[in-house]
Amino acid sequence: MKLSLFLICFLVLLPLSLQDPSPNQVKAPTRAHAELTNHGFPIGLLPLSVKDYFINKTSGEFSLFLDGTCKITLPPDNYLATYSKQVTGRIFQGKIAELQGIRVRAFFQWWSITGIRSSGDNLVFEVGMVTAKYPSKNFDESLDCEGRRRSSS
Ligand SMILES: *[C@@H]1O[C@H](CO)[C@@H](O)[C@H](O)[C@H]1NC(C)=O
Numbered sequence: 001m002k003l004s005l006f007l008i009c010f011l012v013l014l015p016l017s018l019q020d021p022s023p024n025q026v027k028a029p030t031r032a033h034a035e036l037t038n039h040g041f042p043i044g045l046l047p048l049s050v051k052d053y054f055i056n057k058t059s060g061e062f063s064l065f066l067d068g069t070c071k072i073t074l075p076p077d078n079y080l081a082t083y084s085k086q087v088t089g090r091i092f093q094g095k096i097a098e099l100q101g102i103r104v105r106a107f108f109q110w111w112s113i114t115g116i117r118s119s120g121d122n123l124v125f126e127v128g129m130v131t132a133k134y135p136s137k138n139f140d141e142s143l144d145c146e147g148r149r150r151s152s153s
Contacts, residue, residue, distance in 0.1 A: 032064050033142060040094045040118045044139030047072070047083055060090040070145035080105040083145075094118040 032053035033043040052065040063086060070083040087101035096116040103110045115126035122133045 032062075035062070035091065039091050039096075041096070041116070041123070042136050042139040043142045045116065045123075046142060048142045048144045055091070060092050061088070062091055063088045066145070072143055072146060089115075 030050045030053065032050040033046055035053070035055060036043055036045055046064070047066065047070045049067055049070065050064050051067050053062070054064075055062040066083055066085055066087070068085055072081045081102070081104045084101035084103075087099075089099035089101075090097045094117060099114050099116065100112070102113045104113065105111070111127045113125055113127060117124040117126070118136065119133065121136055123136050123139065124131050124133045
């Protein structure tokens with residue numbers, strides 16, 4: 001179906017966008033990235049610039065905050081993926097549920113990623129009732145948001 005086609009494009013193109021990182025970029029993973037790793041997920045599910053992060057270890061509920069809305073454009077067809085300033089959900093071992101704040105735009109509409117599961121070497125993305133499975137290794141690196149004003153001095 002169309003959505004799957006889009007996600008395949010997304011995952012094929014993602015490594016290309018990782019090949020030319022800006023040299024002055026700090027790539028230190030945040031605590032939020034570490035939390036992903038602790039729960040069996042690759043850090044590339046989050047952009048680089050996570051500003052703040054809270055988790056309730058009992059319930060798995062988390063909130064993370066970016067500097068602002070984070071946008072990543074995926075060439076050559078300019079698909080957009082956006083992260084809201086606040087992303088919330090519940091994280092368990094191998095499972096992220098009740099996810100809010102991550103969307104992809106394809107075929108003239110926005111699709112919210114509602115959940116992500118880790119399954120062997122793959123990640124299963126849930127978009128409502130639809131799921132799509134892709135290799136986790138495509139998400140081994142964390143992307144930078146684009147169009148950000150950064151103080152590079
Ligand atoms: C964490 O979640 C548990 C279970 O839902 C709840 O009882 C507790 O009050 C929460 N703690 C905080 C600090 O929100």
